[in-house]
Amino acid sequence: METKHDHPDELKLLRRVPLFYDLDGKDLERIARLMVVKRYNKDEMIIFEDDLGRNMFVIKKGRVKISGISSEGDEAIFSIFSEGDFFGELSIIDGLPRSATATAIDDVELWVLNRGDFLSLLEAFPQVSITLLKELAERLRRSDSQIKSLTLKDARGRVGSTLVRLAEDIGLVRGGKVVLEGMPLQRDMASIAGTSRETISRVIKRFEDEGLMIKVENSIVFNNYDDFKRMFA
Numbered sequence: 498m499e500t501k502h503d504h505p506d507e508l509k510l511l512r513r514v515p516l517f518y519d520l521d522g523k524d525l526e527r528i529a530r531l532m533v534v535k536r537y538n539k540d541e542m543i544i545f546e547d548d549l550g551r552n553m554f555v556i557k558k559g560r561v562k563i564s565g566i567s568s569e570g571d572e573a574i575f576s577i578f579s580e581g582d583f584f585g586e587l588s589i590i591d592g593l594p595r596s597a598t599a600t601a602i603d604d605v606e607l608w609v610l611n612r613g614d615f616l617s618l619l620e621a622f623p624q625v626s627i628t629l630l631k632e633l634a635e636r637l638r639r640s641d642s643q644i645k646s647l648t649l650k651d652a653r654g655r656v657g658s659t660l661v662r663l664a665e666d667i668g669l670v671r672g673g674k675v676v677l678e679g680m681p682l683q684r685d686m687a688s689i690a691g692t693s694r695e696t697i698s699r700v701i702k703r704f705e706d707e708g709l710m711i712k713v714e715n716s717i718v719f720n721n722y723d724d725f726k727r728m729f730a
Contacts, residue, residue: 508529516628555610558606563599656700660729661730662689668722
């Protein structure tokens with residue numbers, strides 16, 4: 498489903514997107530006019546690996562996972578994005594096919610910007626280009642960290658690193674503590690950590706026994722996130 502911007506609070510929401518932090522009201526209105534809102538249902542594919550890239554997406558509501566599928570049908574999850582994050586920019590920049598598949602984890606709403614408008618935006622607003630470069634550099638560093646974790650750490654270390662990564666991506670602060678609400682399925686966590694679902698369950702239980710976290714239904718509360726991050730980042 499696709500709609501134009503007609504809600505009075507739309508610009509306020511758009512301003513909270515880090516990519517557009519530094520823009521004034523007029524510039525933000527100009528960008529808003531170029532974008533449409535699309536809605537996707539939970540588990541619906543948004544973009545497909547190897548498709549031609551014609552749009553860049555910014556998440557207005559919900560969460561999206563970025564993944565790749567092997568020739569054997571196994572899924573590897575690269576990232577989980579939430580409100581304010583963007584994806585689909587690489588194909589827009591280099592003109593090559595999509596490098597990964599994007600799937601809605603929840604019911605999601607996305608701002609969509611087509612390739613021509615996105616490239617014009619980068620030319621017109623250098624500050625957006627700089628923010629984009631910083632974010633891409635950060636993602637590259639995190640990818641390097643994930644590769645290091647998968648190759649050098651044991652199962653405990655890989656699961657700990659995965660929880661830190663998820664906390665950084667989708668964690669919330671509640672009552673002074675970092676909380677992972679609506680945890681991804683264990684199979685998704687196993688895909689990120691490069692281990693099995695049984696290992697994920699066993700290691701999280703060990704973390705609970707050690708007093709590092711509390712698991713409540715489908716959420717995890719870190720008792721001291723800073724200490725946990727220092728241990729596993």
